[in-house]
């Protein structure tokens with residue numbers, strides 16, 4: 165059984181930050197340098213960064229658990245316009261390919277609908293071909309690409325994908 169729960173407490177947020185660090189260092193070395201992963205985890209997925217996102221930037225985190233415990237997380241942010249930003253969708257390696265991602269995606273779509281949004285959008289690294297395939301299978305379309313300077317000489321080279329609710 166999979167549970168998807170809104171992260172409410174600082175303790176829960178710390179657990180998600182720990183999981184994020186583990187997943188990012190397991191998954192991203194095929195795409196990004198260790199230096200860039202360290203930098204991005206600190207900037208976007210450390211407890212302090214996530215706390216700031218939740219407290220001041222309208223982000224909401226969800227934890228994903230199965231019978232063996234915490235196995236993934238989602239972050240979303242309603243924009244001021246009609247869009248809903250899917251910022252993070254991550255599962256541990258052992259839980260991939262087990263249909264949990266589809267449940268996570270359904271939850272994202274229902275959260276977006278709940279607040280009356282018309283589209284869900286995301287950015288995904290152009291070389292993250294598995295995630296791009298998963299998003300396409302779920303109905304997202306590539307609508308643009310963007311290179312974002314994230315400081316320290318690092319950039320994010322992403323597609324922007326969109327799903328119409």
Ligand SMILES: CC(C)(COP(=O)(O)OP(=O)(O)OC[C@H]1O[C@@H](n2cnc3c(N)ncnc32)[C@H](O)[C@@H]1OP(=O)(O)O)[C@@H](O)C(=O)NCCC(=O)NCCS
Pocket residue numbers: 191253254255256259260261262263264265266287288289292294295297298299301302
């Ligand atoms: C992205 C992620 C959450 C997806 O979860 P997953 O468990 O790998 O996805 P699944 O295997 O359950 O696949 C989800 C759907 O995509 C389909 N799919 C998977 N691989 C596919 C491929 N290569 N081509 C077409 N469809 C594919 C599956 O059939 C499934 O569709 P269905 O529900 O209609 O049957 C997971 O791979 C992950 O955490 N990756 C590492 C972190 C990451 O890249 N996150 C996204 C950053 S933007």
